[in-house]
Amino acid sequence: MEKREHLDLYFQMVTIRRLEERAAELYQEGKIGGFLHLYIGQEAVSTGVISARQPEDRIITAYRDHGVAINCGIPARVVMAELMGKATGCSKGKGGSMHMADVTKNYFGGHAIVGSHLPLASGLALGDLYQHNPRVTVCMFGDGATNIGFFHEAVNLSKVWNLPILWLCENNQYGMGTAVERASAVPEIPQKAEGYGIPNSRVDGMNIMEVREAALEIIKKIREGGGPYFLEAVTYRYRGHSMGDPERYRKPEEIHHWQENDPIGIYRRYLVDRQLASEEELNQKDIDAQTEIDEAVQFAESSPEPAPESLYQDVFVEP
């Protein structure tokens, strides 16, 4: 990997972090409404895996989707505008935090019904298989989503039809306040893929290079016709499930423990230790990311509200 690419990935991770820290403040100020699920702590997962896709490969995820949006190339200002419900947002202010998408970037969105997007992912992959497109679909979802029927139907189907799909489970240890072992019959989530005869593995989701390398290899195999693959990324969310989570289910020490393995810190050390980037260069990226977010907020705040008539637009394609 070239230095330029490393610096870009680092920049993406910091941009996501700054964007979400700012989003949390804007939420408190009442400028963002609804549900806001922060990705802070998990940035290495989407940044790593999406860096390993080709632009024509398809991405779909759940509602914890701001990071994925940035990684797919939606400008921070457009993400911020959507968070504030502005007409300039990627979903024209109609989707909000949980529903970011840009189909021109093959990003098919954040989806708010747990597990409901997994069958859609099977369909994206089916579309490409059917049309002989050498594309791969990457479907991201949480540990909690592996307990709903949608998961089992979609994963089973992917094997039966040998669909070109990477099932990427982001195991952040909890589904809302429920720890994995309190909700899943098998605490080892890849066992579920094993049950459907799907090759699988686990990766350290706090380490972007590990995620990326695993994803590169897996996506290549899938593209060559290898069929579905299941990857578990072990990670952690530092913030509550969404804003206003009482967090009665975990201790601060646990959070601190995981914070010692901050994915941005890990990547920084990796780059500096291998002399792939200097502290100064990385500091400059930090500043650039901050500037990017400041501008994004300015853009979003000065953007227009959706026009009243847009309420009735896009209900159907045809009138």
Add this chain to the structure above:
Amino acid sequence: MARITMREAISQALWEEMERDPKVFIQGEEVGVWGGSYAVTRGFYDHFGGERVRDTPISESAIIGSAIGAALTGLRPVAELMTINFAFVAMDHIVNQAAKLHYMFGGQMVLPIVIRAVSGGGRQLAATHSQTPDVIFAHFPGLKVVAPGTPYDAKGLLKSAIRSDDPVLYIEHATLYQMRGEVPDGEYLEPLGKSKIQRPGKDVTIVTYSKGLDLSMKAATELAKDGIEAEIVDLRSLQPLDMEPVYESFKKTNRAVIVEEGWRTFGIGAEISARIYEEAFDYIDAPIVRIGQKQVPLPYNRNLEQMALPQVEDVIKGVKEIV
């Protein structure tokens, strides 16, 4: 009498019924350790324990399906759907099982289950998380559908629902949890399937329920300033539907406005007005007005969302059109 919130009223009903009957238990997502995502079951887990306040995986079909099974063994489960939008995940169990088993097996199977679900828009949760699809469930014979609009009714109706031998969908409105109202100190029950006059009046009949009651009460206060006295009939239960108080009121006022938060198309207003046309045609002095949600999925943007939802002003305007 104490003035408590809707949240407290619902919580008290659950607590009292669990204290009264060990066969009553709760299951659902985040009902235990978390204390309920709307804090209705806060403190229950510590008091009743994990056997009776059961945190489930994210598995709506299994939450409802297993509650039905447990009910068939004589238990009285209260199954919670974090929001009514997730009822669509469990639709088979609600519609094909809960609503059918008693009838289809000739009355042998009895399933005293309560499904609690949070409905309603207005919180910027966007299209999939903001629906008020209450009426859909009232379409299916065999399922009782209850949706209170005051703390008093919330408590009395939930206690009756838990004691009922029929499956009951009990719908709570997400924006009413903080609403305060008078609730008696001692035990009381409110009957299922009975409408109630929440405000007497003589000039127009407003038929509504749940969040619509809140809108209508506020509208009625404004209308009174202009000398218009609205009588408000709160359905409280969509199935069984008690129309007698509606007819009685209508025969007096000869005018009706029907207010619901859900989509107007094929909505409660359509049903109620059709019944008025059928049963009280000779008393109609003006077209019946229906107020409901615009026919769009709810958008995230606050202004657009509020445009789509029925407002107090819409009710006032609707009344003034016919009075």
